[in-house]
Amino acid sequence: MTAASPGPRRAGRPPRSILSRDRITGAALELIDTEGYEGLTMSALARRLRVAPSALYNHTASKREVLGWVQDHVMTMVDFSAFHQEPWDEAVRQWAWSYREVFARHAPLVPVIAVMPVTDAAETLRMYEEVAAGFLRAGWPEDRIVPAIVALESFIYGSALDVAAPGDIFDSGSLAAQFPIFTSAVRSATDSAGAESAADAAFRAGLDGMIAGLHQQLTTSST
Known part of the structure; x- marks a missing residue:
C-alpha cells in the first residue's frame, strides 16, 4: 500500500512572529x-x-x-517602592542604592541613558512620578524637585561607573614619596573601609552627604 503523500503546505505567515x-x-x-x-x-x-x-x-x-x-x-529594575512607606531620607537612600546597583551591572548604558530624553518612556516616567510624589509629600517645593533628582542621578551614574574601577586606581606607585599626604590618605581609606569595597564606602559617604545637604536646603527654604 502506498503511503499517502503529505497535503499541500498552507500558505501564509506563521501564527506567531519569532520577534517581539x-x-x-x-x-x-x-x-x-x-x-x-x-x-x-x-x-x-x-x-x-x-x-x-x-x-x-x-x-x-x-x-x-x-x-x-x-x-x-x-528602569523597571530600579526599586523606588520605599517612597510609599519610608521617610524621605530613607526612601532616597534605598532608591539611590538600587539605582546605582542596576547601572553598575549595565555600566555601558550610563553615558547613553544619562542624556536620553524620557519622552513616551512609560516605565521611566513611572519611576520619576513616584520619586517626585515622595519629594512632594516630604514638603519639597515643586520647582526644586527635579533639580534635586538630577543632582542625585549625576552622583549615582558616576558612582555606578566607579564600581568597575580597579582597586589600585589611586596607587601613587614610585611617586608615593613625592605625594605623601594623598598616598597616606589613600592607605587610611583602604584600612578604614574594612570588608566594604572602596566604591561602596565612597558611595555611602557621598550619598549621606548629599541627603544631609538636600535636607538642610529643604529646612532652610521652609523657614
Missing part, C-alpha cells in the same frame, strides 16, 4: 553589555537575533526606538 519587543530589547541590552554602546547597530542586533535586518525593521523603526525600550526595561 521583549526579545529585541533583551538582545539589545546583551549586545550593549558585551560590546558597548558602539556595538549596538541594527545589523548587529539582527545577527544576534538570527534574523534579517528587514525582519527587525518590521518591529521597530530605528535604533533610537530600541534604546527607548532598553531604557524603560532597565
